[in-house]
Amino acid sequence: DTHAMFRLAKQFVGHRSSVSCLCYNHVTNVLLSGSDDGTVREWDMAKGTSVRCLMLGKPIQSVTFVAGRHDLILTSAENTLCEYYLSGPNASKIIIKEPSYCHQINRDEISTIVSNLSGTIVASCDDSGDVLLLSVVGGLPSDSPLRFSLQFSRLNICYCHQDLH
DSSP states (O other): OOOOOOOOOOOOOOOSSOEEEEEEETTTTEEEEEETTSEEEEEETTTTEEEEEEEOSSOOOEEEEETTEEEEEEEEETTEEEEEEOSGGGTTOSEEOSOSEEEEOOSSOEEEEEEOTTSSEEEEEETTSEEEEEEEESOOOTTSOOOOEEEEEEEEOSOOOSOOO
């Protein structure tokens, strides 16, 4: 019998309530954690310290980087998808007190958000069983935090009979 052995490498301390989600960016070596305290923390993996705090004020359900855009983080709270830009005016901020833009798109509480490898599609799913595919439309200029437009289609994927391989 072979099994994995684990040992504690680092412990990240800073949230004031339970941590609900994590996202690791292997390109930038950054870890994000979302919490019921309404914050997302960006962690320095080498030092184990919080380098930035994004505040939403509502429990965070999911957090992700938009692939190919290491300066754009998406978070979800309730039925809202929020954008945080880490470039432009926010580049040197340690605390970002509000998102750049929020989209109320899902019917129920969003449980997960992910991005495809090219950063052109974002998917979110909620407690109703809906999966929304959102195509990113419009530019994302690096010098100013402008919102991107989202065109979405609603898919209801509660039960799947097909093998999706």
